[in-house]
Amino acid sequence: MKIVTNTLESIAGIGIYPVIGLILFFSIFIVLVIHVFRLKKSKVEEYGRLPLEDDDDLNDNENESLKQ
């Protein structure tokens, strides 16, 4: 550990970097989770259906097209 501390100490204010990183990540994460939980259910369901909206002419019967 001595090598670790020596290397660390030789950098001015190095301790602050991981702390900044952690605080940044943690606060962004919390804000994000709060935001996500506050999303309206109907909205989220609508978003999730986006990929399935274009295929009225194409693939309602997915696996049929793969069958010979």
Add this chain to the structure above:
Amino acid sequence: MELQKFTYDNRLSRLFLYATIFWGAVGMLVGLTIAFELIFPHMSSGISWLSFGRLRPLHTNAVVFAFVGNGMFTGIYYSTPRLLKTPMYSETLGKIHFWGWQLIILAATITLPLGYTVSKEYAELEWPIDIAIAIVWVIFGINLIMTTVKRRTQHIYVAIWFYIATFVTVAVLHIVNSINLPVSFLKSYPVYAGVQDALVQWWYGHNAVAFFLTTPYLGLMYYFVPKAANRPVYSYKLSIVHFWSLIFLYIWAGPHHLLYSALPDWAQALGVAFSVMLIAPSWGGMINGLLTLRGAWDKVRESPVLKMFVVAITAYGMATFEGPLLSLKNVNAISHFTDWTIAHVHIGALGWNGMLTFGMIYWLTPRLFNTKLYSKKMANAHFWLATTGMLFFAVPLYFAAFTQSLMWKEFTAEGFLKYPNFIETVVQILPMYFLRAFGGTLYYTGVILLFVNVFKTIKAGIFKQTEDDQAPALQMKPEKGHRYIEGKPVIFTIIALVVILIGGIVEFVPMFMVKSNVPTIAAVKPYTPLELEGRDIYVREGCYLCHSQQVRPFRSEVERYGDYSKAGEVVYDHPFQFGSKRTGPDLAREGVKTEKNYKPDSWHYNHFMNPQKMVAQSIMPPYPWLIDNSLNTTLTAKKIRAMQKLGVPYPDGFDNIAVEELKKQAAAIAQGLRDGGIEVTDDREVIALIAYIQRLGTDIYKTDLTGQNQ
């Protein structure tokens, strides 16, 4: 609301689909070839551009950038317009992107086997090609973002976020890691040296995995899995959390590739911490993908597409669990430099990327050509060949890795290494290499089936060039918070950029600003001109792909190779040559006469001519062209000047006498060889390479000169 009519153009998806299959077949064939070369070292029969060291970068680049790259573009050009209810912003930009990308791959296919390489893994291409990549990539990005701007949907679906993050991050990674000083048209040196170069490279290397092999494919997963299962993604909320935590955490984890190396410990610790945290978002994504199939498992039994998706997502889960595990220092102590890494990346490449691509191809081809898949049976056979092939590939390599690593570390009761000869540990795992090659063959057979199946499907169908759709025009309502960001793709892109830059800056700033991070050693001097030329040959031949130059501070390694490597020893190494795999022994102390691995010049000469003459069971290929070729010294002066520009302290005017110095040193070495009965002239390439190898690791052994040591 009035509906607007528009059409999707399928031509770009079709082009990229063809390119995916073609380059996939090429890249994997090269991989299979080098797997066999490890068992039959004379397979390359003295042809330089067929040797392992030259072909291995071609294999990795072809699979990563040609197979997976074209695969991601196939899916992006297909899904983006459909998710945003608008045609691509510009078909012309798309075409320039397609042909530009294929030309880049072609350039790589030619230059890499010819030995034009920077030697930084997955970033081997020389500077003119690097510039082309940057330009084509930006063209792709403009097209992607402008399509997003012109969309008709209120919300931008999560797959598109992954695409945008891919574009932004790969651009940053590629540019930062490719800053080289050109010496000639196809030769350059990285501006970074030693541990700094290693840190930048593995920040790039790790995030190339993250943002070239993972995020775009997660985007594809979020589009094609719901499509194929015909149900929305399990939890859209989870996908939002998944996205932001993944792109934020990934960027920090690069240093875990350099554990126990000369990299400062704080950077190593940072890399490990973030790697472990990465399990959460990765598994969040995996669970989200797998649970999308809830209630559709009966379909999985029927559909080869869904089967492939399930194996792909499972492989993603396995690889992202294994990744953090491998980043722990105690696990890494065993796994690093062994075949474990190779097995790990192939779970990712063959399982996650391969299976997802195949599934997508089987789903997409019938739709693009308005027909049914030619043979479902064949696709099922492909599924089984690929799955068993992957297992036959990975499991023997895990076994080989454990075996070899434990043999490297085993001591006798008297305190000596039990297997002091490296070759003993190689012979032990050769049967595993056979099984790996067998697994690769199975996997490749599957790819041939895919080729036939797709070809027949295309022949039976008629290409649907355009598809019509309609949607109301976009009417933006004022939004707040995250929803506001989602509605503004340009702002979204900038925020994603800021998020990934934070990690990079925290890693780099202390490394570059504070000189004391790399303790200098007074005895360490720049390479002589001959050694520098020899080093360039070492780089050209891809020696670093099988030989590391990094003795870790373990008793077993110090005992085997000599004193552990120090950061201050490599301050003039543009580029660094730590390596990442020990198929052969470490070479960091190869030149130190008092250490166990020292070999005289004549040994090296004979070894390059025919390795099996010196070590009967060696799996190293012969390098006869090093003896046939005369050393090109036309660039030597330029190289010295380039090094001076990069801060290597050669005296002023040294470039003028460099060739003269080079010849003097070469004459002495050649004379020594001739005295030993070897017929060789002064001007052979092998002389330079021997000079370099005999220099390796010797500086700090020059006693009394050692200054501030670590």
